Amino acid sequence: MTRAAVYLPDGFDGSDGRDGPGRLEEIEFDVIEAESAQVVLPEVTVRDERGGTLFTGGGLVFDPSAGGGPWAGATADRAARAFGVVNTAFHTQRTLRYVSGLLGHPLPHLLVRIGMHEQSRGWGGGHYRLPGQGAGADPEATSPAGEVHLGGGAGFVARSGTEQYFRAPAHNPAIICHEVGHHVCRHTADFRLNRLRPPGQQTNKKTALDEGTADVITAIMLGTPDIYGWHRHAIPHTERRRRKLDPRWTMAHFQGGPDSDPHDDGMVWASACWSARQRVTDISADPTRFDTLLLRGLELAGRDNPAGLNRDALRERRHFSRLMAAMARADPALAPHVLAAMADHGIHLGVSNNDLCRAARTNPSRLVNE
Ligand SMILES: [Zn+2]
Structure with missing residues (x-):
């Protein structure tokens, strides 16, 4: 067990002026490995694709640094990126453990890659990708079981007072849970019948049921409809x-x-x-x-x-x-x-x-x- 800092769901009631996307807490975290820019758990591997060394063998308590970002300074940005990897690993594991507990069996191991698709401009969102058609779905490089891609962040969220929070998807439990929800859909209802397609030629087009189910799984995990x-x-x-x-x-x-x-x-x-x-x-x-x-x-x-x-x-x-x-x-x-x-x-x-x-x-x- 390793100590880690993450954002826990805070039952946000929709009022304005919250400081971050959750309640910052330290928890005990069961990790298999945390080195360079990657954290490995039984259910998920989370990797920051921008490289560099984020983990050097100590604990996993990092300052979210208001999301970091290009204007935050190198030390704050590195801490924010390390926090993002740990926070993403925590919420992915939490969601997959809850779901597989109810189903009575595990789902395929999920790979989450942070800092994707940022060649021309920053990206503050995420998507779920299978090898096949669609942006960012390189058939050679994408796992046939599915991957979550998160941007490195773009823009700011206003906070109480004059401060701003860099919009880093890896800090935001709602974006993480939604994308994990697509992995759950792919390996249960499989709305697009991807299991009948060749593993490298699956479709990434989502139906309303897929998006809606991912949203309700998010609401369940965060304990709020907002x-x-x-x-x-x-x-x-x-x-x-x-x-x-x-x-x-x-x-x-x-x-x-x-x-x-x-x-x-x-x-x-x-x-x-x-x-x-x-x-x-x-x-x-x-x-x-x-x-x-x-x-x-x-x-x-x-x-x-x-x-x-x-x-x-x-x-x-x-x-x-x-x-x-x-x-x-x-x-x-x-x-x-x-x-x-x-x-x-x-x-x-x-x-x-x-x-x-x-x-x-x-x-x-x-x-x-x-
Ligand atoms: Zn979606």
């Missing part, structure tokens, strides 16, 4: 761009089609899941029971193999109602509560996304939240 409340605190709660899970988002807001943003459409799914989880706690059941239903449902949804990789099979896997049906099968006793909460968002069994959307728009009075 998952991006720290770095998006300047965006009103009522705007989509805030990405706060909320009863207001129903199938009436669903766009669909090739020009839609899967993050926006996924927010309907994530909000419905969060309402269902709230409903489960309202009947005095443990929220973990909802989490188990979600995870086992994802796994059940991924289990039936179509005859081949065809358009119908892919289209079906985009349907919210298909995953909801699998979740209901995972815990029949809890299912009526979950289905009732999801109906409030306009999601019903056996109906395609487009038809759910049409129904919600023509008959909004059926939606409790309209």
Whole structure:
């Protein structure tokens, strides 16, 4: 066991002026190896690709240094980068351990690479990549089991007073958990049937279900529906761009089609899941029971193999109602509560996304939240 400094979820309630993306704490951390710019744990390897020596064999307590960055000075930036590797390793392990505990088996080892894709300008985001199409998915260099890529940081988040925090994704538990959520989806529901594609020719195109499920896993791990409340605190709660899970988002807001943003459409799914989880706690059941239903449902949804990789099979896997049906099968006793909460968002069994959307728009009075 090694002492490490990380940001723990702080149950952020959406008020402004928080100093960092979590509560800074020292914990005991079970690492296999920490050397040069890499930390290895049983579940994940996290590497800062910008090189240099961040770990020299001492403990893993580093000052977040307000995110570091190019203007912070070399010592502060190095400390911030070391903190980012440790913080990323902690949240990836925490998420994967929780998920695999509910599933009853481990998921493939995940590689997280920090400081990626920064040749021309800084990047304050992250993505999940499989070897195949899509930016940053070099088939030669990407692990077939999937990788998370995080930028080295870009821009600043305002803090209380006049101080600013460099927007380093590795410091932000919400971004880390969301990307790990895609790894969970890939190895359970597998919405794009990547397991039927050659390992080096998988697709990185995400569906709304993939984005929404990654968001709800983030909300579960952080214990708040306002998952991006720290770095998006300047965006009103009522705007989509805030990405706060909320009863207001129903199938009436669903766009669909090739020009839609899967993050926006996924927010309907994530909000419905969060309402269902709230409903489960309202009947005095443990929220973990909802989490188990979600995870086992994802796994059940991924289990039936179509005859081949065809358009119908892919289209079906985009349907919210298909995953909801699998979740209901995972815990029949809890299912009526979950289905009732999801109906409030306009999601019903056996109906395609487009038809759910049409129904919600023509008959909004059926939606409790309209
Ligand atoms: Zn995503």
